[in-house]
Amino acid sequence: MxxxxxxxxxxxxxxxxxxxxxxxxxxxxxxxxPDFSGTQAWAYVKDCLDTGWVSTAGIWVSRFEKELCTVTGAKHAIAVSNGTVALRLALHVIGVKPGDEVVLPPLSFVATANAIAHLGAVPHFVDVENSSLGLSPTALNAQLEKVTERKDGVLLNRETGRRIVAILPVHVFGFPAQIIELRKVADAWQLPLVEDAAEALGSWREDIHCGLFGAVGTLSFNGNKLITTGGGGALLTNNDEIAKNARHLSTTAKQQHPWSFHHDAVGWNDRMPNLNAALGVAQIEDxxxxxxxxxxxxxxxxxxxxxxxxxxxxxxxxxxxxxxxxxxxxxxxxxxxxxxxxxxxxxxxxxxxxxxxxxxxxxxxxxxxxxxxxxxxxxxxxxxxxxxxxxxxxxxxxxxxxxx
The missing domain is CATH 3.90.1150.10 (Aspartate Aminotransferase, domain 1)
Structure with a gap:
């Protein structure tokens, strides 16, 4: 050696x-x-305490979502309790089901694979390229050519018999993956892209923000991120239907009504609390x-x-x-x-x-x-x-x- x-x-x-x-x-x-100096964090959190709006309803949640849309160019942002929840919800709304396979790179935080497993689905690992450390378009296409076949419009892994239903690239350390080429591969194989942009707030490839190349992308606002809400995450999408479903399912699938509690699907209580969103607004202004x-x-x-x-x-x-x-x-x-x-x-x-x-x-x-x-x-x-x-x-x- x-x-x-x-x-x-x-x-x-x-x-x-x-x-x-x-x-x-x-x-x-x-x-x-994290650092909140020079921000309005104290004033915004104090507003939550003064008004009593500390949970998942309140003006700061909607304001944070609007600010996210402004800084990323997304049509929709749905704020949730953490980045793992955001990934799990994103995969669910694009149709990942138990027993399905989702393609992802092996170089990522464990949450990327866990979000797949939480839905009862199976991670399928494909190699990275060394410039961005992101999923390799060449390796992705080669693996799909090697192991898949299409039967009755469904892409199957010949070796496992499971459906391959989505591609989950990761923008590692904030470096944009080769997402344009990955999107071409995804389109050719008729597979949706769900982008793990947990670390990539403020990162762009060409003139598009990370998380907006595919069907849906996700962000994290953990304590070690550029913007932190303590815990927290968000979905970004330009697709109206995906945004509607994600927002609905993240709010226990409750139908809107002044007093009635009627839920029309199995949902989750995923929404970001107002307190956390207030912290996020204070920092996103900076x-x-x-x-x-x-x-x-x-x-x-x-x-x-x-x-x-x-x-x-x-x-x-x-x-x-x-x-x-x-x-x-x-x-x-x-x-x-x-x-x-x-x-x-x-x-x-x-x-x-x-x-x-x-x-x-x-x-x-x-x-x-x-x-x-x-x-x-x-x-x-x-x-x-x-x-x-x-x-x-x-x-x-x-x-x-x-x-x-």
Missing amino acids: SFASIPKSEDILRAIHHVVGQSDRGHTIGLHE LNRRLKIKQKLAKEYIQAFSKLDGIEVLPEPPGCKSNYWMVTLRFTTPDPGAANAQRLRLLEKAHETGLLLRPIWSSLNELPMYTSCPAGPLLVAEDQAPRLINIPSSPQLHNEWGRT
């Missing part, structure tokens, strides 16, 4: 500290932390500033690492604008084992000094509940996963946030 082409951990840490300042055990630097500072932070990292051989900062793909949710380093040595060993040493040294770096998630196909799921060759994912590490990316780490 050769380490000749891998930089020393000390040099990597020095480059990170050059951008974000020093850390120690008494002053840790997190990956991506979104453009946050995105600009995130871009500057990423550029400073790129500059800081430009003279180190064997490692790179992942750039936004051509033709895209990324929110750089998680600035990500990639070891470029040919040997992924050597890269992984160096990554482990870097993690140990960083955490000793209060710098909270993080490796990419475990590949979904390697988790115990998903090892028996269908999968194509995953050579790129297997090569890339050991090379990747996230570094501190909070916009407030940049000196233009208003701090020194």
Whole structure:
């Protein structure tokens, strides 16, 4: 095993500290932390408390949805309690049923696969490409050609006998996937696209926001996202019928009436509370500033690492604008084992000094509940996963946030 082409951990840490300042055990630097300074968060949450509208009804929920439509260009936004719920609901409304298969990449947070499993469906893993780390259009088409046949208008996996009913690409770390090419493949195979854009608020490919290339997309507003509502998520769609069904089912499928409780389907109590939405509105008003500072932070990292051989900062793909949710380093040595060993040493040294770096998630196909799921060759994912590490990316780490 050769380490000749891998930089020393000390040099990597020095480059990170050059951008974000020093850390120690008494002053840790997190990956991506919430910050409400300079916003109206306190006033908006206080309005909820003063008026008593703290649950799933209230002006802030509808206002948050309108703000999401404004900043993304979506026709409809449906705010729900978290990103996993948003994915599960999105898959349900486009017709995913128990026993169906949904195609997705293995490099994602576990919620992507869990949302499929929550419906009784089965994840089907297809490889990624290394520029965006997103689902590979070439691998997707090859896998569909290899394992499927169409009978009576239904696309079946010949090896399992199950229907393949949807494609679920992920915009990893806020980098837009090759979604235009993925949409072409999806259209050719007559499969709907459901986009996991949980990390991609403010990310665009060409002039379309992530989450709006397919039938429906989803966002997350977890505490580590660019905009947080504590917990929370949303569906984005330009399809009137999908929006109507999602909103109805997320509100226990209750038919509107001044006093009668009549429910016409099995629904969920998924809606985002007013308190959470108030937090979201306060931050989305500050979104453009946050995105600009995130871009500057990423550029400073790129500059800081430009003279180190064997490692790179992942750039936004051509033709895209990324929110750089998680600035990500990639070891470029040919040997992924050597890269992984160096990554482990870097993690140990960083955490000793209060710098909270993080490796990419475990590949979904390697988790115990998903090892028996269908999968194509995953050579790129297997090569890339050991090379990747996230570094501190909070916009407030940049000196233009208003701090020194």
